[in-house]
Amino acid sequence: MVAWIGSQTVPLPAAIEQVAKLLAKSRCPVFSIESDVHGSRSLIALAERVGATYDHVNGRDLLHEVALHTDIGGFFATATEVRRRADLIIIVGDIAAAHHDLLLSLASTTADLSSSSRRRWLQIKGKAPAAASEPLRRLKAIEVGSSDFPIDAVLGSLRAVLAGRKTSAPLANIDAFLSEMASARFPVFVFSHLNDPASLAMLQGMLADINRARRATALFLPCDDDAWGMVLASTWMTGFPPRTGFSTGSPIHDPWLCDIERMIADKEADMHLWVSERDEARLPKRSRVPTVALVRSERPAAGALVTVRIGKAGLDHDGVVYSSRIGTLRSVAATAPSALPSIHSIVGQLEQALQAEGLPS
Numbered sequence: 001m002v003a004w005i006g007s008q009t010v011p012l013p014a015a016i017e018q019v020a021k022l023l024a025k026s027r028c029p030v031f032s033i034e035s036d037v038h039g040s041r042s043l044i045a046l047a048e049r050v051g052a053t054y055d056h057v058n059g060r061d062l063l064h065e066v067a068l069h070t071d072i073g074g075f076f077a078t079a080t081e082v083r084r085r086a087d088l089i090i091i092v093g094d095i096a097a098a099h100h101d102l103l104l105s106l107a108s109t110t111a112d113l114s115s116s117s118r119r120r121w122l123q124i125k126g127k128a129p130a131a132a133s134e135p136l137r138r139l140k141a142i143e144v145g146s147s148d149f150p151i152d153a154v155l156g157s158l159r160a161v162l163a164g165r166k167t168s169a170p171l172a173n174i175d176a177f178l179s180e181m182a183s184a185r186f187p188v189f190v191f192s193h194l195n196d197p198a199s200l201a202m203l204q205g206m207l208a209d210i211n212r213a214r215r216a217t218a219l220f221l222p223c224d225d226d227a228w229g230m231v232l233a234s235t236w237m238t239g240f241p242p243r244t245g246f247s248t249g250s251p252i253h254d255p256w257l258c259d260i261e262r263m264i265a266d267k268e269a270d271m272h273l274w275v276s277e278r279d280e281a282r283l284p285k286r287s288r289v290p291t292v293a294l295v296r297s298e299r300p301a302a303g304a305l306v307t308v309r310i311g312k313a314g315l316d317h318d319g320v321v322y323s324s325r326i327g328t329l330r331s332v333a334a335t336a337p338s339a340l341p342s343i344h345s346i347v348g349q350l351e352q353a354l355q356a357e358g359l360p361s
Helices: 012-025 037-050 059-072 079-085 097-107 151-162 174-183 197-210 225-238 260-265 343-356
Strands: 003-005 029-033 053-056 088-092 120-125 142-145 187-191 217-220 271-275 291-295 306-309 319-323 328-332
Touching (some): 012 271, 012 306, 037 225, 037 319, 059 197, 079 097, 079 217, 142 151, 142 174, 151 174
Parallel strands (some): 029 271, 120 142
């Protein structure tokens, strides 16, 4: 079974027709998206056609990572460049577990474009860091910082010390940090969890200071590669990251105005299309907004007017995803091909059904 209206099993075309009717009569639809690049592109194109606002399913978490690029900017490299050039890697804060294998792979190689015969490791830590996982302990990184200060204060102190200024904050292993930075030919700061603007600003400010005299850069590892793939798709299609809407006919990016949770809570939205390819995904708590769910569940989603069961890119069908390991998109082949429809195919059928509802293409 792949489609339900309420709790009633229906043929897929009937569910598609019902969704098209809801979209056609909606005056302020909102889309929550969690898909591969093909699915995201299809849904963003559909949002433009029906004047919807869209965001990632975990938009609140993604917002901070997006702000790093939109509000601060900075120096960035890909993992491939880091692997070939970095003779000193400085981990900043905690790194998402999904990227531990990448760090271990960097530890097992040497920089072939550097004269250094080995790669050295430091880790900058601040107040109340999470316990280091076993994979990261294997890096044997020298810990720099202080458990008495938040990480933005630690980064600020390190920036001041590198610039030759005095600070009142005592930091552990500060001499080792200065020595390694002085001898490094291409230091790289790796981070993935810096969700406060002050830390990001301090880190990029330190990189700007260093780059006045020599090279240094940062490797940003998003918490969720699939979510970052949607950010890239949104940016190349509209010029903006998620939290973008087409209510005026043109894309408008506004993190507050296009906050879907807020729009639903403030009763601005009148229809919610919720899409997730992940098995563990769960719809947000029930609201009075008519909801359509495209999910992998074998049962109708609680509270949804229409539920369509979909396949997953890389499992049920081929797809395209972002990979931090190579710093760009990569194709993923289906490992267990099935007849479950892809989001791309569902959206294609919706596009045709909308024509029958009188909505111009």
